[in-house]
Each structure stands twice: as structure tokens, then as C-alpha cells.
Amino acid sequence: MAMSSCPVVVGNEFCFDHEVQLQMKEEWFYNFGGFTVKDIYGKDIFEVRNHIFSHELFDMYGRKVAELVRKKFAWRITYHIYSGFEMIQRRATLHLRHFEFRKKGHVYIYQPPYATRDDPTNIDNMEPDIIIKSENVNFFQLISEVKMFSGGTGEEYAEISKDRANAVLGETSMQTYLLTVKPGVDVGLMVMCALFFNIAVKQEGRR
Numbered sequence: 001m002a003m004s005s006c007p008v009v010v011g012n013e014f015c016f017d018h019e020v021q022l023q024m025k026e027e028w029f030y031n032f033g034g035f036t037v038k039d040i041y042g043k044d045i046f047e048v049r050n051h052i053f054s055h056e057l058f059d060m061y062g063r064k065v066a067e068l069v070r071k072k073f074a075w076r077i078t079y080h081i082y083s084g085f086e087m088i089q090r091r092a093t094l095h096l097r098h099f100e101f102r103k104k105g106h107v108y109i110y111q112p113p114y115a116t117r118d119d120p121t122n123i124d125n126m127e128p129d130i131i132i133k134s135e136n137v138n139f140f141q142l143i144s145e146v147k148m149f150s151g152g153t154g155e156e157y158a159e160i161s162k163d164r165a166n167a168v169l170g171e172t173s174m175q176t177y178l179l180t181v182k183p184g185v186d187v188g189l190m191v192m193c194a195l196f197f198n199i200a201v202k203q204e205g206r207r
Contacts, residue, residue: 005150006157007109007129009091010057010066010083010188020181023169024194037191040168040178046191055195057188066091068192071121077200081192082117089114093123094132094193096200103204105132105197106151127151132197144177148193157182158190160197 008015021040034049034056047058057066067087071078078095082088090110097104107130108123128151135145146160158181165178181190 004184006185014188022179103134157185
């Protein structure tokens with residue numbers, strides 16, 4: 001398998017030795033019934049079930065593998081990723097940086113022993129493991145290009161691109177984009193990051 005420095009959060013079974021391309025649509029994120037994440041050939045890869053303050057990620061066998069949960073009381077828009085036994089292990093914290101024209105998200109990855117749902121959030125002395133950075137956000141909060149890369153080395157982990165969706169899928173809708181994940185990177189984590197960033201930017205725009 002191609003090596004990557006990207007931490008594994010959702011599971012090693014979602015790290016592949018080849019590039020993975022997934023098609024996603026913005027309107028899916030606001031469908032409370034959820035949606036299916038497919039590859040470029042139309043094969044189901046993940047299912048996302050949306051709730052008011054959380055989003056559950058299931059693999060193609062119906063197994064719940066992670067949950068993205070919004071922190072209710074936070075100055076910045078903040079979410080946690082829970083996984084592991086009974087979904088109580090806090091594996092990562094994600095928050096949106098404010099006051100920047102180009103939106104940026106920081107992802108902090110925890111190491112064992114993991115915090116749980118009832119533990120306080122303390123990332124003051126942590127450096128972001130992953131940075132999510134928009135390359136193009138217009139006045140209407142529409143994102144067309146996003147990079148996900150290592151906060152330490154700058155290694156690129158994944159890219160969200162509407163232009164690539166147009167080229168690969170033949171899509172002309174501004175709501176369709178392609179999530180391209182590099183070899184060896186946790187695809188489940190990148191899906192959670194993409195979901196977080198899209199929703200958080202929209203939530204900030206409504207503030």
C-alpha cells in the first residue's frame with residue numbers, strides 16, 4: 001500500500017493503495033433522510049444519515065463506522081468525530097476558522113486513550129493535524145475548490161473540485177463535485193471532513 005502520513009480515524013479498511021474518487025452533491029447535506037456517497041462508476045461506498053446536530057457514516061454493509069456531532073456551545077463552529085466501541089471515542093475535533101476570506105478548517109486528531117462524549121474539549125495546546133482550505137469561495141458561499149493537507153508537512157490528502165466533477169462525470173451542475181482522495185489516506189475521514197466543511201461554511205454564512 002502507498003504510504004501516507006494522514007492519521008487513521010474512521011478505519012484502516014478505508015485506506016486504499018490507489019486514488020479514490022467519490023461524487024457528492026451539496027443538496028444531499030441538507031436532506032434529513034440522508035444520502036449515499038458513490039464512486040465515479042455509481043457504486044455505493046458510504047451512506048450518510050443526517051440528523052439535526054449529527055451525521056452518521058455507514059459503510060456499504062450497513063455498519064456504522066463514525067459519527068459527526070456538532071458541539072452546541074462553542075465560539076467557533078465546532079464538530080467532533082466519534083468512532084470505535086459504541087461510538088463514544090472522540091477521535092477528532094474540527095472547527096471553522098473565522099474572519100478569513102478563504103475559509104479554513106482545522107482538524108485535530110486524538111491519540112489513545114481517547115476522550116469521550118462527556119469530556120471537555122481542550123485543543124489549546126494542539127497543532128492541527130489536517131488543514132481544510134478553500135481555494136475559491138464566492139459571495140454566495142459556494143465552494144468550488146477545496147484542499148485537505150497535513151498541518152505539519154503540507155502533504156496533500158484530498159481535493160474537492162467542481163471543475164473535476166465536470167471533467168470526469170460530465171456534470172454541469174454547480175452542486176456536484178468530486179472528492180479525490182490520495183492513496184493510503186483514510187477515505188472515511190476525508191468524507192467526514194468534506195461533510196463538515198460544506199455544512200460549517202453554510203452555517204457561518206447564516207450567522
